[in-house]
Amino acid sequence: MSKDYHKYLSTKAIELQPSGIRKFFDLAASMEGVISLGVGEPDFVTPWNIRDRSIAALSDGYTSYTANAGLLELREEISAYLKRRFNVFYQPENEVIVTVGASQALDLTFRTLLNPGDEVLIIEPAFVAYASLVSMAGGVPISIATYAENGFKVTPELMEAAITERTKAILLCSPNNPTGTCLNKEELAALAEVVEEHDLIVVSDEIYAELTYDQEFTSFASLPRMFERTITINGFSKGFAMTGWRLGFVAAPKEITSVMLKIYQHTTMCAPHMLQLGAIEALRDSTEQVEKMQKSYWRRRNLLVQSLNRIGLECHMPGGAFYVFPSIKKTGLTSEEFAENLLKEEKVAVVPGSAFGASGEGYIRCSYATSIEQLQEAVVRMERFLGRYVKK
Amino acid sequence: MKLLQEQLDILEVLEENHQVTPKSIAEQLQLDEEDVSKHIKQLEQEGIIVSYPTLIDWSKIEGKEAIVAMVDVKVTPKRGVGFDEVAERIYRYPEVKSLYLMSGTYDLSVSVEGKSMKDIALFISEKLSTIESVVSTTTHFMLKKYKHDGVIMEGDKDDDRRMVITP
Numbered sequence: 001m002s003k004d005y006h007k008y009l010s011t012k013a014i015e016l017q018p019s020g021i022r023k024f025f026d027l028a029a030s031m032e033g034v035i036s037l038g039v040g041e042p043d044f045v046t047p048w049n050i051r052d053r054s055i056a057a058l059s060d061g062y063t064s065y066t067a068n069a070g071l072l073e074l075r076e077e078i079s080a081y082l083k084r085r086f087n088v089f090y091q092p093e094n095e096v097i098v099t100v101g102a103s104q105a106l107d108l109t110f111r112t113l114l115n116p117g118d119e120v121l122i123i124e125p126a127f128v129a130y131a132s133l134v135s136m137a138g139g140v141p142i143s144i145a146t147y148a149e150n151g152f153k154v155t156p157e158l159m160e161a162a163i164t165e166r167t168k169a170i171l172l173c174s175p176n177n178p179t180g181t182c183l184n185k186e187e188l189a190a191l192a193e194v195v196e197e198h199d200l201i202v203v204s205d206e207i208y209a210e211l212t213y214d215q216e217f218t219s220f221a222s223l224p225r226m227f228e229r230t231i232t233i234n235g236f237s238k239g240f241a242m243t244g245w246r247l248g249f250v251a252a253p254k255e256i257t258s259v260m261l262k263i264y265q266h267t268t269m270c271a272p273h274m275l276q277l278g279a280i281e282a283l284r285d286s287t288e289q290v291e292k293m294q295k296s297y298w299r300r301r302n303l304l305v306q307s308l309n310r311i312g313l314e315c316h317m318p319g320g321a322f323y324v325f326p327s328i329k330k331t332g333l334t335s336e337e338f339a340e341n342l343l344k345e346e347k348v349a350v351v352p353g354s355a356f357g358a359s360g361e362g363y364i365r366c367s368y369a370t371s372i373e374q375l376q377e378a379v380v381r382m383e384r385f386l387g388r389y390v391k392k
Numbered sequence: 393m394k395l396l397q398e399q400l401d402i403l404e405v406l407e408e409n410h411q412v413t414p415k416s417i418a419e420q421l422q423l424d425e426e427d428v429s430k431h432i433k434q435l436e437q438e439g440i441i442v443s444y445p446t447l448i449d450w451s452k453i454e455g456k457e458a459i460v461a462m463v464d465v466k467v468t469p470k471r472g473v474g475f476d477e478v479a480e481r482i483y484r485y486p487e488v489k490s491l492y493l494m495s496g497t498y499d500l501s502v503s504v505e506g507k508s509m510k511d512i513a514l515f516i517s518e519k520l521s522t523i524e525s526v527v528s529t530t531t532h533f534m535l536k537k538y539k540h541d542g543v544i545m546e547g548d549k550d551d552d553r554r555m556v557i558t559p
C-alpha cells in the first residue's frame with residue numbers, strides 16, 4: 001500500500017482546486033491529428049531580434065543575478081513603454097519590479113496585499129489562476145458573474161452588489177481571458193467611482209493590452225485619481241510572443257512596491273539576467289512586429305467570430321486578447337461534455353467554459369492563435385459535430 | 393499610386409497565400425465579398441498584382457536541379473534610351489530569371505539559370521557578352537538558396553512547439 005502523505009502536506013495546498021484545463025490536456029495530448037483551439041498563447045515565435053539579443057547575452061556571459069527589481073535599464077524601458085503606450089508614469093527606480101511572468105506578479109501582489117479573510121472581487125469567467133492565488137495568499141476570492149447578454153462586462157451595479165466591509169481589492173482583466181471582453185474608458189471610469197467610494201485597491205491585469213482591436217486600450221492607472229490605488233500587472237508573454245521566457249512586471253506606487261520587494265528578494269531574487277536583456281530589446285525595437293502580430297490576430301478573430309456565428313455557435317465580437325467565447329447551450333451538453341465529445345469525435349480541442357468558473361458553464365473558449373487554415377478546418381469539423389447534436 | 397487601406401490589407405493577405413478565397417479575405421478583413429473581388433480585379437488591372445507564381449524548390453527534385461549564376465554586368469548606356477534598351481535585350485532571353493538595374497560598381501544584376509555550368513558559361517560568352525553595349529561580366533555561381541523573396545527555403549524552423557492546451 002502506498003504511503004499516506006496527507007499528514008505531511010498543507011491542508012490549504014491539498015484543498016486547492018486543480019486547474020480544469022489539466023484533465024483535458026492529458027486527453028488531447030494523447031491523440032494525433034488534433035486541431036487545437038485550446039492554446040492560451042501566441043502561435044508566433046518570439047521576434048528574432050529579441051532572441052538574438054539573449055543569445056548574445058548568454059555568449060557574453062551575462063549569467064549573474066541582477067538587482068532584485070530587475071536591471072535598471074530594463075525598468076527604465078518598461079517605464080518609458082508604459083508612458084508611451086498607455087500614458088501612465090511609474091518611477092523606474094522604485095515603482096517597477098520585473099517578475100517571472102505576470103503570474104508571479106499576481107502572486108506577489110496578493111501576498112503583499114492580503115491579510116487573512118480579506119476579500120478580493122474576481123470578475124468571472126476568469127483566468128484559471130486568480131482564485132487560487134488569492135486563497136493561497138490567505139484571502140477570500142469573491143466571484144462576480146458576468147453574462148453573454150452584456151458582453152461579459154462587469155458593471156458598477158454588479159460590483160456594488162458584491163462589496164462587503166471585508167472587500168479589499170478588485171481584480172480586473174481587460175482584455176479578458178477567456179471571454180476576450182475589453183472595457184472601454186467610460187466603462188472603466190464608471191468602475192473607478194465605485195472603487196473610490198469603497199476605498200478599494202485595483203489589481204489590473206493588462207497582459208493582453210497590446211492585443212485590442214476596435215478600440216484604444218485604457219490602462220486603469222491612467223484614469224483620474226486611480227494611479228494611487230492601482231497595481232498594474234503586465235508582461236511580455238502575449239503581445240511580444242514571449243510566453244516561455246517567463247518575464248513580466250508589476251508597477252505600483254512605491255509604498256506598495258517597496259513592500260513587494262521584501263517578499264520578492266526572498267522568494268525569487270530576480271528574473272533571469274540574460275532574458276532581461278532580451279526584454280530590453282523587445283521594448284526598444286519590436287513595435288512593428290508587435291503591430292504585425294496584432295493585425296494578424298485581428299484578421300483571425302474576424303474570421304472565427306463570423307464562422308462560429310454562421311454555424312450556430314453564437315458569440316459576441318470580443319474586443320481583445322485571442323479568445324472567442326461562444327455559447328454551446330443549444331446542444332444541451334455541459335461545456336465539459338461538449339469539449340470532450342468534440343475532441344473525441346472531431347479532434348478539435350477547445351477549453352470548457354466551466355474551467356473559468358461557474359458562470360463559464362454553457363460556453364467554450366476557442367483560441368484563434370492558430371493558422372487561418374487550421375481555423376477554417378476546425379470550423380468545418382465543428383459544424384459537422386453540431387449537425388449531430390443540435391435538433392433542427 | 394495611392395491605395396485605400398482595405399486594398400493594402402487585401403494585398404497583405406494575398407502576399408501570404410494567394411490561394412485564399414475572396415470570401416475568406418472578406419471575413420478576415422470585415423469587408424464585403426464583392427468589394428474584395430472588385431479590388432483584386434482592379435489591382436490586377438493596375439499591374440500592382442503582377443502574377444501569382446508558386447515558389448517551388450526545384451533543387452529537391454531529381455533531374456530538375458538547376459544551376460543559377462548571378463552575373464554582374466557593366467554596360468555603356470545608349471543616348472536617349474539609357475539602360476532600358478540593353479536591359480530589354482537581356483531579359484527577353486528565357487535563361488534570364490531576373491534582372492535589376494543597380495547602383496555601385498556595375499550596372500545590371502542578371503540571374504541566369506541553366507542545366508549545367510557549361511550551359512551558363514555558353515550563354516554568357518555567346519549571348520550576353522556579345523551584346524554590343526556590354527562592357528564586362530563577372531559571374532558568381534549560386535551554391536545554395538536559403539531564403540527567397542522572404543520565404544525560408546528549408547521550411548520554417550519555427551515549428552509549433554506549444555502544448556495542445558494551455559491556460
Ligand SMILES: Cc1ncc(COP(=O)(O)O)c(C=O)c1O
Nearest residue numbers: 101102103127177235237248559
Ligand atoms: C489573464 C492572464 N493573466 C496572466 C497570465 C500569465 O501570463 P505570464 O505568462 O506572463 O505569466 C495569463 C496567461 O495565460 C493570462 O491569460
